[in-house]
Amino acid sequence: xxxxLEKALEFSNYALTINNQKRNIRNRVAxxxxxxxxxxxxxxxxxxxxxxxxLIDMKHKNSVVIDSKNNPITVKSLKDxxxxxxxxxxxxTTEFDIENEKLKKAxxxxxxxxx
Amino acid sequence: MGEIxxxxxxxxxxxxxxxxxxxKMALTAGKYAKKNLHLPVCLITDEGSESWLNESQPKKLIxxxxxxxxxxxxxxxxxxxxxxDSPWSEFAAQFNNSNKHKIYLYSPFEQTLLLDIDYIVKTDxxxxxxxSNHPVCMFDNALTIRNELPLLPERFLYDAGIKMWWSTVVxxxxxxxxxxxxxxxxxxxxxxxxxxxxxxxxxxLFRTDYCVSIAVHILGGMQETQVSLGxxxxxxxxxxxxxxxxxxxxxxxxxxxxxxxxKEEWKNILVKVGKxxxxxxxxxxxxxxxxxxxxxxxx
Numbered sequence: 001x002x003x004x005l006e007k008a009l010e011f012s013n014y015a016l017t018i019n020n021q022k023r024n025i026r027n028r029v030a031x032x033x034x035x036x037x038x039x040x041x042x043x044x045x046x047x048x049x050x051x052x053x054x055l056i057d058m059k060h061k062n063s064v065v066i067d068s069k070n071n072p073i074t075v076k077s078l079k080d081x082x083x084x085x086x087x088x089x090x091x092x093t094t095e096f097d098i099e100n101e102k103l104k105k106a107x108x109x110x111x112x113x114x115x
Numbered sequence: 116m117g118e119i120x121x122x123x124x125x126x127x128x129x130x131x132x133x134x135x136x137x138x139k140m141a142l143t144a145g146k147y148a149k150k151n152l153h154l155p156v157c158l159i160t161d162e163g164s165e166s167w168l169n170e171s172q173p174k175k176l177i178x179x180x181x182x183x184x185x186x187x188x189x190x191x192x193x194x195x196x197x198x199x200d201s202p203w204s205e206f207a208a209q210f211n212n213s214n215k216h217k218i219y220l221y222s223p224f225e226q227t228l229l230l231d232i233d234y235i236v237k238t239d240x241x242x243x244x245x246x247s248n249h250p251v252c253m254f255d256n257a258l259t260i261r262n263e264l265p266l267l268p269e270r271f272l273y274d275a276g277i278k279m280w281w282s283t284v285v286x287x288x289x290x291x292x293x294x295x296x297x298x299x300x301x302x303x304x305x306x307x308x309x310x311x312x313x314x315x316x317x318x319x320l321f322r323t324d325y326c327v328s329i330a331v332h333i334l335g336g337m338q339e340t341q342v343s344l345g346x347x348x349x350x351x352x353x354x355x356x357x358x359x360x361x362x363x364x365x366x367x368x369x370x371x372x373x374x375x376x377x378k379e380e381w382k383n384i385l386v387k388v389g390k391x392x393x394x395x396x397x398x399x400x401x402x403x404x405x406x407x408x409x410x411x412x413x414x
Contacts, residue, residue: 017384020374023262027351028391031240034348039248041348068348099389113371113387115363 017109025099032092035084040065040073042081044088052082117223119289120183123245124155124224127232130191130211131164134198135398138168140232143405145180146412147367148236154228155182159221162186176413185221189214194321199357200399202380215282215323216304219297229285233395237368240350240392244286249345250293252286253327254352255279260359260386260393261374269354272316272325277332278339281352282323283394292343299330354394361400367411370404 033044042048042065055063056078064072065081075081106112125148129141138160145156158181160168165186168177196210218229226245230236244252255278257265264270270279287293303310303326311318316325335341355361358380360373368390376382395401 013384017386020260020262020384020386024386024388024391027258027262027353028389031238031350034243034350036243036247041247109385113385114365114369115371 014109014112017112018103018106021103021112022100025096025103028099029092029096032095033088035081035088037081037084038073038075040067040071040075041069042085043068044085044092049082049085049089052078052085056082117185117221119225120223121155122224123226123228124157124182124222125149125152125228125230126157126159126218126222126224127230128159128212128215128218129164129232130161131167132209132211134206134208136167136171136402137232138164139171139405140398140401142168142172142176142180143401143408143412144230144232144235146409148228148230149180150367150412151236151239152228152242155224156180157183157185157223159185159187159218161188176409183223185223187214187217187221189217192321196320198398200397201360202358202375204399210320212323213304213321216297216300216326218285219287219294226288227286229287231283231394233398233401234283235393235395237390237392241284241286241347244345244347247345249286250288250290250343251296252284252345252347253331254281254284254350255346256349256351257281257354258351259374259377260353260355260372260388261376261384263377265354266377268317272314272328276315277328279324280328280331280346282327283352284347285327286345296330296334296344299333300326303329303333352394353388353391354396355388355400357397359397359400361395361397361404364404364407364411367408 035042035044052065060078062076063078065075067073103112127141127145129137131137141158145158148154149156165184191211192213194210194213195207197205197207199205218227228241257269259265267274271277272279307321310329314329331341331344355372356375358375362371362373364370370388372386372388373383374386
């Protein structure tokens with residue numbers, strides 16, 4: 001095989017592998033961001049956290065919040081929900097950061113596999 | 116219905132055949148479930164398989180993993196299943212799954228998580244569904260370990276058919292709706308040939324995935340929308356295909372796998388699966404790594 005093509009295919013495999021690992025991490029992070037609260041399902045992302053925080057800043061202690069399934073949930077304590085959301089967000093992003101750093105340093109398939 | 120002995124727990128069905136040691140796989144999957152979910156585990160099996168379990172595995176380990184063992188005596192349907200171990204090797208074996216809907220009777224728990232013996236729980240993600248409002252939860256979408264959608268027959272009952280729900284992981288409580296769901300599943304299982312004709316799914320293998328998909332469709336008013344059923348918040352079940360392989364289990368969670376291309380099967384990539392629940396469909400590959408996994412888990 002032409003040496004140039006062999007190197008291109010080797011890189012192509014590396015790209016396939018690393019992209020797949022990145023998607024694995026993103027799936028895991030998405031799962032960690034799911035928060036169940038009072039029968040509702042909330043995603044611990046910037047939007048939800050900022051919205052709940054805005055309600056609290058406007059002196060709301062409780063409120064009806066539409067969850068990720070488009071159901072109205074009567075949140076008795078917005079503070080409790082915010083705490084849960086921030087906890088989930090922090091643990092998800094921390095894991096994301098650790099795994100992402102490992103991948104950034106991996107320059108070949110063997111390193112990606114940590115093998 | 117049997118006696119309720121605990122509020123929450125995990126159940127596995129395992130009936131051995133001449134090719135695969137299902138109880139050994141249940142022991143490993145049970146160990147993972149116990150480690151990550153911290154719930155009691157129940158094995159549902161028959162006399163022959165239980166006797167082999169006692170003969171082949173240390174008593175201490177069996178007692179440690181299984182809090183309850185339920186012995187069944189159901190007449191199971193003849194059901195030959197074609198298995199792959201990589202794209203290049205295949206074998207056939209009897210697959211005993213025709214009484215799976217009876218879990219509602221057999222489970223000793225108020226809230227049950229029914230897992231297939233090849234579903235490895237490496238996280239606590241499923242725990243939160245014990246507190247959800249859904250009486251029954253199952254996966255309704257899947258990804259391969261290459262993060263691709265499965266081929267069409269694994270997503271729909273046929274090309275223009277209804278969506279497939281996976282019976283690999285079933286959470287349920289003891290509500291009236293749950294009872295209705297399992298009764299409908301039983302009805303579909305009992306009239307499988309009729310529903311095969313009606314829903315046009317492949318006829319060779321008795322698949323509980325088809326039974327639950329049809330039960331869901333009927334109970335949903337023949338529509339896609341679901342009121343009482345949960346789908347684990349749209350998260351996909353991650354399937355390691357029968358044509359993929361496990362190369363090495365670095366530790367209990369980090370597994371290195373070979374993932375084949377579904378369209379060009381000779382093309383593979385390596386995949387590292389870490390803390391992620393996974394459906395290990397290649398049972399021979401699973402059996403090959405069990406000694407290493409159990410050594411690490413017990414160590």
